[in-house]
Amino acid sequence: MYNIPGHHHISMITKSANENNHFYKQVLGLRRVKITVNQDDPSMYHLFYGDRTGSPGTELTFFEIPQVGNTHPGTNAITRIGLLVPSEDSLQYWKARFEEFGVAHGDITSYANRPAMKFEDPDGLRLVLLVSNGEKVKHWETWDKSDVPAEHQIQGMGSVEMTVRRLDKMASTLTDMFGYTEVSRSEREAIFQSINGEVFGEIVVKYMDGPSEKPGRGSIHHLAIRVKNEEELKYWDEKVKQRGFHSSGIVDRFYFKSLYFRESNGILFEIATDGPGFTVDGEVEHLGEKLDLPPFLEERRAEIEAKLSPIEEK
Template sequence: MPTITGHHHISMLTKHAKDNNYFYRNILGLRRVKKTVNQDDPSMYHLFYGDLTGSAGTELSFFEMPRLAGTVRGTNAITRIGLLVPSADSLHYWSKRFEQFGVQHGGITLFAGRESLLFEDGEGLRLALINHAGEAVPEHWAPWDEPSVEEEHRILGMGTVEFTVRSLEDTARILRDMLGYVEASRTSEEAVYQSMAGEAFGEIVVKQEDGPNERPGKGSVHHLAIRVKDEPELRYWDAIIRQQGFRSSGIIDRFYFHSLYFREANGILIEMATDGPGFTADSSVEELGRKLDLPPFLEGRRAEIESKLIPLD
């Protein structure tokens, strides 16, 4: 049985790409590794931020939708994104940095049992910086040299992701029994699942909460993508998903990776995405994120697409 080796990326909704671009690059110190468009609706930006090359497990992606209203928070949604930082000192560093930039944040607390600093971006997206306590990260992660953030406190990559659902056990069966996640802890109202035992970079905390479904808007999470090695593994998972009675999108060529989508039992959208080809498929490492990159099937519409996009820089 193939193994899920961690998170691949996570995709959110933003109303203002320009403000989003400033926050994630200039305040969080991430690299914009790809400036492209939504392949299903190329009138909107699709921005990716991450490490030096946008390695799988470091990618935060945003779809710009200028007509979005605010998120109405509720259940059956992805409700917080964890980002790993090197140490407890890093949490104090970031608390001071957030005060400097006027970022909404709380005090240092516990998130899924890990020492963390909870905060929100300008659109209310809920995030957490998590003390990784000097533990190893995946070998393919490559630091981005962002001079405005001190090297010893830079964000490493994605950590624990929070699902809030009406039925914890329904989601547990998907993660544990279908996808092979390890159940690291469990109470009646919260459980922690890890794709790699003991590792935060593939961790999902599932919280049970009754109430109406979340109504998505700016600052909400669209989906979580989890890592699969290659297309043969993706075909394996496509068959498993269908055998378990879930509707699969089938395999889609996103040019930078191949993927499929399905909704788990509480309706949360999960993508499975391959590690390659990666964002250097059409750009050198040095030039990543600087210009508008389009997949080959959209290249013939470049003039039309660029005319509808507001410049970010």
């Protein structure tokens, strides 16, 4: 059986590409590694942020939908994203930085048994900084042009929180199908790790009854988990189908190949290959500087560009 080495990326909805770009580049100090479009609806931007090359496990991605309404919080949704920082000193650095930039944030506290600080982006997306204690995606690379000092830079994704009505159903999918380890359990919460002891594949599942979340600005569309290559992806496609879930089948996203399915609570998962990555159509030094389109959309470039508003660099 293949194992899941951790998170690949996570995708959200933003109302404004300009605000989003400013926050994740200038405030959080991440590198914008790709400007492209939603391949299923090329009229909207798809922005990717991460480490120097947008390594799997560091990617935060956003679909811009200017007309989107507000999120109505509820259950059966992905409800918070953990981002790793190196130390408790880093939390102090980020607290001061958030106050300087007027970012909504809480006190330094704990989350999933780690020192932590919750905060929100301009769309109201719920995030939390977590102290990594040396745990990070092994291929993470410092972005030397970041406004954030290297010793405090965000090192990729940590715990991802999901809130569901049927915790046991989610637990069964993660442990029985994907081989995650359940590392803790209480009446209303369980924590799972794709690699035991490592936070970069950790999922925190919380029980909550009530109406399902109605997505809007700042909501999380899906979590993508990692596989090495297409051979492994084909294996998981069969496992998903055997489990009784509907699989999208393998989709070629040019930068990676993937498949999508919804588990029993309705949470959307993507399973994505590590490669070929964002350097397949660009040099590392110039990632994220211009609009990149996969080959099958290139002939529509003029039409696509005409519908997109330029992103202002502040």
